[in-house]
Amino acid sequence: xxxxxxxxxxxxxxKEYVPLDQWARANSFQWKWVSKNETHAWSGWSKMQFTTDxxxxxxxxxxxxxxxxxxxxxxxxxxxxxDLATAIxxxxxxxxxxxxxxxxxxIIDPGHGGKDTGYLVGQExxxxxxxxxxxxxxxxxxKAGYAVSFTRASDTFVDLPVRPELAxxxxxxxxxxxxxxxxxxxxxxxxxxxxxxxxxxxxxxxxARGEGGNSGAFDGNANNAKNMLLAYQLQKAITHTAGLExxxxxxxxxxxxxxxxxxxxxxxxxxxxxxxxxxxIYSAAWRKQMATAIANGIASYRKAVEP
Ligand SMILES: [Zn+2]
Numbered sequence: 001x002x003x004x005x006x007x008x009x010x011x012x013x014x015k016e017y018v019p020l021d022q023w024a025r026a027n028s029f030q031w032k033w034v035s036k037n038e039t040h041a042w043s044g045w046s047k048m049q050f051t052t053d054x055x056x057x058x059x060x061x062x063x064x065x066x067x068x069x070x071x072x073x074x075x076x077x078x079x080x081x082x083d084l085a086t087a088i089x090x091x092x093x094x095x096x097x098x099x100x101x102x103x104x105x106x107i108i109d110p111g112h113g114g115k116d117t118g119y120l121v122g123q124e125x126x127x128x129x130x131x132x133x134x135x136x137x138x139x140x141x142x143k144a145g146y147a148v149s150f151t152r153a154s155d156t157f158v159d160l161p162v163r164p165e166l167a168x169x170x171x172x173x174x175x176x177x178x179x180x181x182x183x184x185x186x187x188x189x190x191x192x193x194x195x196x197x198x199x200x201x202x203x204x205x206x207x208a209r210g211e212g213g214n215s216g217a218f219d220g221n222a223n224n225a226k227n228m229l230l231a232y233q234l235q236k237a238i239t240h241t242a243g244l245e246x247x248x249x250x251x252x253x254x255x256x257x258x259x260x261x262x263x264x265x266x267x268x269x270x271x272x273x274x275x276x277x278x279x280x281i282y283s284a285a286w287r288k289q290m291a292t293a294i295a296n297g298i299a300s301y302r303k304a305v306e307p
């Protein structure tokens with residue numbers, strides 16, 4: 001017999017689901033269906049929008065890609081427990097640092113470098129623009145009072161596993177990896193920003209079609225909640241102030257996220273394969289705006305976690 005606390009929970013394809021009414025009661029949220037497939041849930045501070053059979057939810061105005069689709073069971077929306085625990089709770093009930101455990105040192109990781117050009121679109125190389133954005137961001141963060149370091153400060157090749165290792169040795173409190181995207185010349189209309197954080201253990205990555213569902217824990221999983229909150233605050237700040245379409249907070253076991261010993265996120269800051277977006281990426285004025293948005297996201301994260 002199910003106990004009171006777990007009544008109504010069920011498993012499907014090995015994933016535990018929790019009825020939203022039960023979760024809402026326990027966490028002082030209200031909820032209602034707003035159409036046949038759309039549910040809203042809200043409290044004084046947070047609003048969530050779910051779509052039946054979809055992994056895409058909207059959390060306080062930001063798209064978040066869940067690990068499992070939302071289900072409708074007997075007229076009640078049900079959310080996978082892993083998503084409640086690792087995607088929703090870290091944002092609506094942020095994890096707090098212990099006193100004196102402050103964010104002082106940020107390491108910026110400009111994607112690619114040297115023989116690794118990253119995406120090539122026409123004559124343009126991703127590695128050049130990740131470094132330029134990193135330099136702009138570093139300058140702004142130093143002005144805001146942080147100690148800043150870089151995994152590379154010039155056009156040099158740095159192996160992926162070396163990057164989180166450098167962060168650890170330097171005692172960085174946050175790891176921010178910068179990249180730009182490409183969808184190929186046939187998909188020049190694809191646009192927008194996505195921020196990735198480490199996939200929780202036993203969950204699927206966003207683009208992996210179920211891959212890694214049995215994956216165990218890596219170093220990066222020690223900070224599941226903070227990784228999510230950081231990615232969410234970055235996505236929110238970038239989509240609200242740098243004028244990029246919101247493609248959502250996503251999950252991936254990228255090497256730099258997997259091995260990071262501190263909260264970490266990887267920003268795909270727009271598509272070089274989209275001519276309008278490429279123009280922004282190649283412009284110093286826009287990169288300045290983008291760096292400000294990232295710095296704002298870090299400030300919001302810090303405000304949420306510091307005691
Ligand atoms: Zn890249």
